[in-house]
Amino acid sequence: NLGFGIVAFACTTCNGMSGALDPVIQQEVIDRDLYATAVLSGNRNFDGRIHPYAKQAFLASPPLVIAYAIAGTIRFDIEKDVLGIDKDGNSVTLKDIWPTDEEIDAVIKTSVKPEQFRKVYEPMFDIKVEYGSHVNPQYDWRPQSTYIRRPPYWEGALAGERTMKGMRPLAVLGDNITTDHLSPSNAIMLDSAAGAYLHKMGLPEEDFNSYATHRGDHLTAQRATFANPKLFNEMVQENGIVRQGSLARIEPEGQVTRMWEAIETYMERKQPLIIIAGADYGQGSSRDWAAKGVRLAGVEVIVAEGFERIHRTNLVGMGVLPLEFVKGENRHTYEINGTETYDVVGTPKPGAMLSVVMTRLDGEQVSIAVKCRLDTAEECSIYEAGGVLQRFAQDFLASEVAS
Structure with a gap:
């Protein structure tokens, strides 16, 4: 409902793999020469790492990342300023939406299960890759890879x-x-x-x-x-x-x-x-x-x-x-x-x-x-x-x- 797109998890942000911006948004950043910023919960807040058009990045916990996204700006006192208005016309601030430890534990208990990890990782060990003229159909190997090549460290x-x-x-x-x-x-x-x-x-x-x-x-x-x-x-x-x-x-x-x-x-x-x-x-x-x-x-x-x-x-x-x-x-x-x-x-x-x-x-x-x-x-x-x-x-x- 908020408009988030889930592009990946875990090391994605640290490796600069958060994905492309919506083309319309990117073009607006270019046309208006906006100083766009990112807020991330990883620890790689280098300039341009999240995306080349996010010129600066700030570190925050995952709930704070969502809160800043709701605010839509970093020029915002996250502890005091109003994030929105509820259906009864009352101001909503960070303390009103901040999750408790119990709420987080309940989500983990119902949504993070060992079988989810086993389903993804166990089949990986069954994959057999042969080199030379035999190509495993599991992968679309390019004749000339741009990912691995004999390094020139001796020349x-x-x-x-x-x-x-x-x-x-x-x-x-x-x-x-x-x-x-x-x-x-x-x-x-x-x-x-x-x-x-x-x-x-x-x-x-x-x-x-x-x-x-x-x-x-x-x-x-x-x-x-x-x-x-x-x-x-x-x-x-x-x-x-x-x-x-x-x-x-x-x-x-x-x-x-x-x-x-x-x-x-x-x-x-x-x-x-x-x-x-x-x-x-x-x-x-x-x-x-x-x-x-x-x-x-x-x-x-x-x-x-x-x-x-x-x-x-x-x-x-x-x-x-x-x-x-x-x-x-x-x-x-x-x-x-x-x-x-x-x-x-x-x-x-x-x-x-x-x-x-x-x-x-x-x-x-x-x-x-x-x-x-x-x-x-x-x-x-x-x-x-x-x-x-x-x-x-x-x-x-x-x-x-x-x-």
Whole structure:
């Protein structure tokens, strides 16, 4: 009666799989340039995660999600303001409709039963899938999957030597860059780089699914790198104002493009890249592709004011060197605008002070003191090997020889 559509359950929202908006509603959001928001009971309130057109999201318990939907706005004092008027003309507030523990327990007792779970999950174990020329009719396997593909972790950027010389900035970023900025998990839109690729592969738009579900196919997942529509890359400005979106500027041409086109261009040139960022780089739910994507793009070094703990470890695991500005210094201190090239001078060791030599367009060179954020000898060993996969391969081959 309220107009809700049940699209899925459980991890749906966290993975950005809440489904498409009603086309009429989406078009109104676009036409009126509305600042639409979401209210969710999961714990993934990243910008654009619920849907690219829900620009901000707020966390709430399930009953509060319903209450805010009834209110129709977040500009609402949920505890005091009136949600509606009953049939007798009385004001209805949150406390009038809030369910008691007893009411919730009664619903669970009558509506959540073990046989419901057994009916769904037990048949799953009877499915037999054969590979090769035998295809199980249970699934419509595509000849060329966009969900799983042999990964390129032993070739390309990851197999090449990291010179840390002549690096160009892929992005110059501010504070609080999350892993959703680095590699979003929400639904794939047709006008995105990943959407264009899936369309070219013959998938209808309704089957695009989310970035999160395509992590096993690097050709799709790579195109998610910095694909968040809420990204602010300070290299891309108009009249002194940073433009919002998945944008980059190819240097030395100064050409502004979508982020993926810039990455492709630099990959073809075998151009080593660097990222300059502010504080708390990589915060949020740390995911592997937030580190994989930038490394496969050719990023060798990230210089930031600070790193989220787990994401810093993930970067080391992919062979990316995390470096930290000294306290009180940042990208503004050195007037970094993205036209420069960068060289790292020194040997990466735990806690070592290194120099990043920045060369400006006019040839001026500036030495930036940075702290190496390889924090342990083990991390140094992983980094020197090229990453955790390469380190594992070395250890495996060494054990084979020893045996």
